[in-house]
Amino acid sequence: MQRSLKFVKHLPALGVEPTVITVDPERGAYPVLDHSLAAEIPASVRVLRTGTSEPFGSYKKLTGRQQIPYGGFANESKTSLVQRAFKFVRGNLFIPDARRGWNAHALQAVADLVAQGEQFDAVLTSSPPHSSQLIGLELKRRYGWRWLADLRDPWTDIYYKAELNQTAPARWLDARYERQVLEQADIVLTTSADTKRLFLGKSGKLHDSKFHVLPNGYDESDFLLPSSPPTDALLITHTGTISETYHIELLLSAVAECRRRHPEVPLRLRFVGKVAEGVQRQLTAAGLNDATELLPFVPHDESVGFLLRSTVLLMAIPDVAHNFGILPGKVFEYLAANKPIICVGPTGSDADNLLQECGAGRAWPYDAYEDMLECLETLVAQWRVNPNLDLPALSHARYSRRSLTEQLVKLVKRS
Structure with a gap:
């Protein structure tokens, strides 16, 4: 995760010495790997890479798929009976x-250090996967260390939860874990x-003071x-x-009409990245x-x-439950590129508020065809005058990783 990586990159210069415990990439399974980001880890930082116990090898064998699913199955627009069973x-x-099979490996690595x-x-x-928070719960119990639980996404309310068809006992246990983490983290x-x-x-x-x-x-160095x-x-x-749940079909229609x-x-x-088959059909x-170029996943740089070689940037918020709080990490990089941003998503959401606060654009509701078309027409008129639509330096300095x-260091050191 870039969030954790960037924290680790800047922590040593701010007086915090991190030890990182993570999975050996040769022994884990991931939908996407970007090895280039490892170059950003300071030489002084100790990184311990452990084994893990995961079911994803069996998943690939039984489904015949070479790629494992994302957390929300965003790369699975069509699912077979075997996939639904999984x-x-x-x-x-x-x-x-x-x-969760990694937890025992991570806890053993910590125990070895303490020994x-x-x-x-x-x-x-940091999570998801939210099973990582159970490691913090156990470390708090064993050693009494100050514990910061970094939850990047909702837990029991995450948008793909309904797809898992959880039974009542499973929902109860999941919610119990969630409450334990929230209540016991410092x-x-x-x-x-x-x-x-x-x-x-x-x-x-x-209490609000904990959050x-x-x-x-x-x-900035990127x-x-x-x-x-x-x-x-x-x-x-x-x-x-991007998948069908992002509902950009009306925006695509507006682009076609504008052309x-x-x-x-x-x-x-x-x-650039994973485009679901359903979205490709919408383009067709x-x-x-x-008028469309589809490129596979590329390294972060x-x-x-x-982004820098674009006129305008497109982002979309999936049309799912609790999407008002979805604030993709890439929106901050979009802001740093100083380009106009077209966003498809709920009005008044955290993403919409951020874009308007920084003067980069706004979110258009999924059904706002006329507004989308008007926005595109405005961009076309501006482009005719000057093909460089870059914005003045946006007010986004407080969102730099450093x-x-x-801010994280202040929380870590708080007595």
Whole structure:
């Protein structure tokens, strides 16, 4: 996770010496790996890589798929009977999630360090997978260390929960784990105000003072290259995973209509990352295949390069429960690129508020076709005058990774 990686990158310079315990990538299973990010780990940081016990090898053998599912199955637009069975097993036998097999390995690594006489002032566990929070729960019980639980997403309210078909006992146990973590952690970190509100309502024993919103951010060192938007096209870029639940079909229709009205303006789309088959069908239905470039996952530095070589950036919030608190990490990198941002998602959400606060754009509701078309028409008119639509330096400095790590350090050192 970039969030944890960037914290680790900046902690030593701010007076905190981190020891990282994680899974050996040769022994774990992941939908995507970006080895290039390892270069950002300071040489002084100790990283202990452990084994793990996971069911994903069996998943690939039985389903015949080479790629394991994302947490929310975003890369599985069609599921077979075997895949649906795996979802049921995952939801009812692997609680809170199928990564729980790593916990014993991580706890043993800590026990080995303690046996060697080492002591620690605090422990930070970041999730999802939310099973990682059970490691913090056990370390708190064993050693009494100050514990910061970093919850990047909702837990029992996460948007794909219904797909797991959990039984009543499984739902009860999952909720019990969630309450234990929230009640026993010294500090609970969330990435958005709405997610904080969601967790705060989980138990009458919780108090607002325990919760701190520490959003994702961008690393200034990733944006040293100059912006270079194309001069031969108005290029709209989306990076990352996108599936049918993001409901961009009306935006695609608006793009198609804008191209029909202004054939002299080369309006183009570019998707970098995983694009679900359903979204690809939407592109075809809108007649945009000839104007769309689909690129596979690329290393992080290359992804940033695509942002800087764009005219406008596209983001979307999935149309799922509790999406008002979804604040994707990439939105902060979008802001750092200083490009206009078209966002499809709920009005008044944390993402919408952030974009308007920074002057980068706003969120358009999923059904706001006319508003989307008007927005595109405005961009086309501006592009005719000057193909560089870059915005003035946006007010996003407080979202730099170093600034956010400074806030984390204050919480770590709080007595």
